Amino acid sequence: MTSLSDLPIRDDLRGKSPYGAPQKVVPVALNVNENTHPIPEDVATDIVERVAHAVLGVNRYPDREFTELRESLARYLGHGLTAENLWAANGSNEVIQQILQAFGGPGRSLLGFAPTYSMYPLLAAGAGTAYLSGRRDAEFELSPETAAAEIRRLDPDIVILCSPNNPTGTPLSLETIEAAYDAARGMVVVDEAYAEFMPEGEPSALTLLPGRPRLLVSRTMSKAFAFAGARVGYLAADPAAVDALRLVRLPYHLSALTQAAALGALAHSEEMLAMVGEIRDQRDRIVTELAGLGYRPHRSGSNFVLFGGVADPQATFEALLEQGVLIRDVGIPNHLRVTAGTEAETTAFLTALASLGRPASGANAAPDAAESATDQPVGSQS
Ligand code: PMP
Numbered sequence: 001m002t003s004l005s006d007l008p009i010r011d012d013l014r015g016k017s018p019y020g021a022p023q024k025v026v027p028v029a030l031n032v033n034e035n036t037h038p039i040p041e042d043v044a045t046d047i048v049e050r051v052a053h054a055v056l057g058v059n060r061y062p063d064r065e066f067t068e069l070r071e072s073l074a075r076y077l078g079h080g081l082t083a084e085n086l087w088a089a090n091g092s093n094e095v096i097q098q099i100l101q102a103f104g105g106p107g108r109s110l111l112g113f114a115p116t117y118s119m120y121p122l123l124a125a126g127a128g129t130a131y132l133s134g135r136r137d138a139e140f141e142l143s144p145e146t147a148a149a150e151i152r153r154l155d156p157d158i159v160i161l162c163s164p165n166n167p168t169g170t171p172l173s174l175e176t177i178e179a180a181y182d183a184a185r186g187m188v189v190v191d192e193a194y195a196e197f198m199p200e201g202e203p204s205a206l207t208l209l210p211g212r213p214r215l216l217v218s219r220t221m222s223k224a225f226a227f228a229g230a231r232v233g234y235l236a237a238d239p240a241a242v243d244a245l246r247l248v249r250l251p252y253h254l255s256a257l258t259q260a261a262a263l264g265a266l267a268h269s270e271e272m273l274a275m276v277g278e279i280r281d282q283r284d285r286i287v288t289e290l291a292g293l294g295y296r297p298h299r300s301g302s303n304f305v306l307f308g309g310v311a312d313p314q315a316t317f318e319a320l321l322e323q324g325v326l327i328r329d330v331g332i333p334n335h336l337r338v339t340a341g342t343e344a345e346t347t348a349f350l351t352a353l354a355s356l357g358r359p360a361s362g363a364n365a366a367p368d369a370a371e372s373a374t375d376q377p378v379g380s381q382s
Helices: 041-055 067-077 092-103 119-126 144-154 174-183 239-246 256-267 276-293 313-322 343-355
Strands: 086-089 109-113 130-134 158-162 187-191 215-220 233-237 304-308 336-339
Touching: 041 256, 067 086, 067 233, 067 256, 086 092, 086 239, 092 119, 092 158, 092 187, 092 215, 092 233, 092 239, 109 119, 109 144, 119 130, 130 144, 144 174, 158 174, 174 187, 233 239, 276 304, 276 343, 313 336, 313 343
Parallel strands: 109 130, 109 158, 158 187, 187 215
Antiparallel strands: 086 233, 215 233, 304 336
16 A cells, blocks of 8 residues: 655655544534534524525635625724735634745744644645744743743744644733744744633734734634634734735635635624633633642633643543543643533533542642643644
8 A cells, every 4th residue: 555655745744744633523522622602593594694695606706805804804803904904714724824835935934932833833844944943931931031032042034923822821921922023033923813712801912013014913713703614714914914925825715605604704793702701711610620620720811721730641531532521632741731611511521530530749749841841842732
């Protein structure tokens, strides 16, 4: 049988593994940070009507500039943004891929701060861009000083800051983003895939856009918006940066059906986001109850919690799966990550975990190895 290594694949892709979060059918799936609440039925009905209307026109290519969608996204984001500042693609993964195609490439580099989203190195590899791993401070935090020092040390062409960070949940301060921008000579991307789960009133990197043409803020409809299956990610930036992405996107990359569905969801954004408060409550409950069980949960501004104090993550992962609860081993020693689900799903997770007994190390044990060595390789988080 032919295997991948028998084919004349690019040398720089040899030996790499594809993205592969398990897609198992289980009663309680809390492994890929989705919004586990189904979308409201009246919104679904409106989306179906809009998609049905769009189908009647699919003999023609869609609006290549998806102008109506960019206008709608600008309205949703506010901050004085207009359609010229907006861009969208099939998920924010594709947005980041386009950024790498336009600003990275052979001879150039992307810097991320480990542990962070596992797709960054893979997207970099696909675009022939070298991936550099910067260090964080203790507890996975990233201070303005550390961010700036790492950028000066590694001198990347593109910096990507994930805030709140996947898989740790750590939010970044605006001061850190400003310091990173000032230290970087190239583009600075802030991946705000989980921004809506931040505490209310917490400022977004969008507030930093005016006067910073090298800053790009990417967002997604996959998380808070409960729209992961529709594949819509987007970005806000200076119109010149948006123009750069036009050079690398495939013509008509956003199908007429995707555009219609996204417009439908955005027309009901309040209803689509109605469960965000409930998800934040479940996240905070997970943090409190995990600490009570003797684990070491990390602070999270996202819809998931990373927790330490797990003696054998693989064994705990398997034991939970046996009880129908799927969470994530992100490859950080002594840690696991869980998505905040509905109240019932969260209860199922906490009950299943409690049934395994208290962790051996206990809440007051010395910090896990992973927290003192924050430059460990990334796991397979999504
Ligand atoms: N950024 C981060 C930090 C993520 O966790 C994810 C998805 N897990 C994405 C981007 C990509 O999401 P999507 O392509 O669905 O927008």
